[in-house]
Amino acid sequence: MTVLVFDLGGTRMRAALVEGVRIVMQTEAPTPANDGIGPVIDGLCALARGMDGAGAAGLCAPGPLDVGRGLMLAPPTLRGWRDVPISAILSDRLGLPVRLENDANAAAMGEYAHGAGRGAGVLVFATVSTGIGGGIVVNGKLLRGRDGLAGEVGHMKIDSAGPECFCGRTGCFEALASGTALARRAGRDPRAVIADARAGDAAALAHLDAHGQLLGRGFSNLLHLFAPDVLVVGGGLSNAFDLLEPSIRAGIAENAMPACRDTPVVRAGLGEAAGLIGMAHLLKEKVHG
Ligand SMILES: [Zn+2]
CATH class of the missing domain: 3.30.420.40 (ATPase, nucleotide binding domain)
Known part of the structure; x- marks a missing residue:
């Protein structure tokens, strides 16, 4: 399965198209962390331009999060973000289901599934x-x-x-x-x-x-x-x-x-790819039960 995966950090954001466990395309840009929500979401969507063929998407983001409801609660590194329904917003923009996960959890899962653990x-x-x-x-x-x-x-x-x-x-x-x-x-x-x-x-x-x-x-x-x-x-x-x-x-x-x-x-x-690969693994798990 091909999935679209984002990593939203306080200084840098990345998008990747992942087939199985292989990153086939990757882009990144500085995070406009002081500009509020809109520019960050526009930036994520711009990074994903041309990454076609995905059946689902995932976002690795800093906590605290409400994973079940797809909310970013109050990330200390992003100014003005409070209870942002990021999964719904991105899902709307991308036309794909979007799963949210804490970035360290996604990386842990990447290391478990395909890395050093x-x-x-x-x-x-x-x-x-x-x-x-x-x-x-x-x-x-x-x-x-x-x-x-x-x-x-x-x-x-x-x-x-x-x-x-x-x-x-x-x-x-x-x-x-x-x-x-x-x-x-x-x-x-x-x-x-x-x-x-x-x-x-x-x-x-x-x-x-x-x-x-x-x-x-x-x-x-x-x-x-x-x-x-x-x-x-x-x-x-x-x-x-x-x-x-x-x-x-x-x-x-x-x-x-x-x-x-x-x-x-x-x-x-897996180095910097751990979160992206871990999220791809989590997305696969969700689809296959
Ligand atoms: Zn502390």
């Missing part, structure tokens, strides 16, 4: 970039929880004396261990830190080492809660997974119960 009984996915998001797949199904709020791993409290979080509280995992937190501590963009570390810069390597240990601390909580068969790490910082891995393991060794310490922690296999 293929076939895992319990898969925990953590995406580490501007913030930290997560998705949990149990026996092939997303764990949604009440109001779809399961898997908000970024807001586990790690250190009550820690820095302020976007959510208004302090010491959340995201406030300590996201790419934004790394940038704040290192005084430069995470990409620059990673590049410097690759060039052997001692200060950059020390920042990544400390950062990996913080990630390991948060991941330990996830291992205790879910005992996953695999913990998959995606997002922009996973580009430095090879550099972070030893200190992530050290953080887990320090904070996790002995029985949990050998859980495989791996880099995401």
